[in-house]
Amino acid sequence: AQEKPWGGRFKEATSKKVEAYTESISFDTKMYKQDIMGSKAHAVMLAEQGILTKEEAEILCSGLDRVLEEIESGKLVWKQELEDVHMNIETRLTELVGEVGKKLHTGRSRNDQCCLDLRLYTSDCLRLWEELAKNLIAVLVDKAEENQGVLLPGCTHMQPAQPVSLAHHLLAYAWMFKRDAERICACERRARISPLGAAALAGTTYNLNPQSVAEQLNMYGVFKNSMDTVADRDYVLEALFTGSVIMMHLSRFCEELIWWANPQFAFIYLSDAHSTGSSIMPQKKNPDVAEIMRGKTGRTYGNLMNLLTTLKGLPLTYNRDLQEDKIPFMDTDKTVRTSLSIMAEMLQGIRFRADKMEKALKAGFLNATELADYLVTKGIPFREAHHITGRAVALAEDRGVGLEELSLQDFNHLCDPYHIQVTDDVYVVLDYFTAVKRRNASGGTGPVSVKNQLDELKVWLAAQ
Ligand code: ARG
DSSP states (O other): OTTSTTGGGOOSOOOHHHHHHHOOHHHHGGGHHHHHHHHHHHHHHHHHTTSSOHHHHHHHHHHHHHHHHHHHTTOOOOOGGGOSHHHHHHHHHHHHHGGGGGGTTTTOOHHHHHHHHHHHHHHHHHHHHHHHHHHHHHHHHHHHHHTTTOEEEEEETTEEEEEEEHHHHHHHHHHHHHHHHHHHHHHHHHHSEEOTTOTTTTOOSSOOOHHHHHHHTTOSEEOSOHHHHHHOOHHHHHHHHHHHHHHHHHHHHHHHHHHHHSTTTOOEEOOGGGOBOOSSOTTOOBOHHHHHHHHHHHHHHHHHHHHHHHHHTOOSSOOGGGGGGHHHHHHHHHHHHHHHHHHHHHHHTOEEOHHHHHHHHTTTTTTHHHHHHHHHHTTOOHHHHHHHHHHHHHHHHHHTOOGGGSOHHHHHHHTGGGOOOOOTHHHHHHOHHHHHHTOOSTTSSSHHHHHHHHHHHHHHHHTO
16 A cells, blocks of 8 residues: 555555546546646745755756656556556656655645646647637638628528628628637636645645746636635636537538538538548438537537536535546547537638529529518508518419519509509619628628628737
8 A cells, every 4th residue: 555645544455446446547647748837836836935945846847857758758657556647747756856756745735736737738728729719710701701792592490581691601600709719718717727725625834835836837827715726617617618619609500511512502512521422322422520520519518517517516625526527628628629620621622602502592582571671662661561572472482483583563563552663673672682782781791791890800810
């Protein structure tokens, strides 16, 4: 039992089953860099405070650098009997530098140490997510810019509603991912707070300087309450929620790409690099990437529920249940970073079929609202105009034509009781391109509004 860093009071060896059951080394080695950085900052601070000598801190720091090298060159053998990344690194350090290695843990507990590591790790992941989200926004902005003149049916209830520009449609996603980038940023600021100095739960009698550790690690501040900070996993929850929202946005986009790729729409061609085939049907080109992304979204929701549930009944302060925090986060992290990056790549390879989109405008009377609004300008109350237009739609549907193919005589006949004159200008209004061009009110699908959105997003991207 003596070989465990905590073995002093134990007379018998730990059961091998228990070691396998309670270990976290199989997943927390991912935080080795954060653990070593945190330990170096702690050692430097201990020397600043006169708790260790300067020489001792130097030996600890260069020893920790050697452990880092061993890890990165694959030389260090992780030991399950040493439980976790923290005790593996400290044990190896002591093997390398001797007795002084045993001084590193002065004024520190694994309870504040594991929080520090996970806060740094989460924050580092969030910074990467932010980069990837911005990259995706930049691709969306590019694609929108290229497709400003292209129209497609905008839908509600998945039914044709009104014509919109493809640029406007793509920018809708750019704004979603901008909100995600802002959420990531806010979450990162709350994650990167140092808990070091809380020790096990009650704080410490050593004259530590938590501020120094925070500064050395580029953190935004230090904990306020030792009991709160060793029990707090809010920042992991926030990251899991933020990741879930990102995946939800990606998944909604995937859903659209999947039906756009269906030959009955053929609004897009996915690049071969981002599609897969069927082992039986030779003609198939499937949007599996988008489907997998939509599918993985559920897992990220599960990870959020997982940790929320783990935390629900936990009393203050540290409970070993908290070790389970890393698994859902690391899983969501992998999903979010791969999905953001592959979506950007896939989008770059998509060929948008303007011809097919524009052909689709003709099905579904997307210009019906335009006719109703036109009749209002002639003095008919909107509710009546709505009704007359409905009858025009029924007539056109009977004849198998679009509203723009009805004659002036047809329109005037429908408006009979109202003593108004429908004139040639109705055909300008009924034109799909006119319908889009006239929607320049802020945030609308009109070209001026779209140009403003592009400008605003480009300014924001450039300021990052
Ligand atoms: N591996 C543990 C975790 O991830 C480290 C903290 C252990 N603390 C303790 N008192 N056993 O939470």
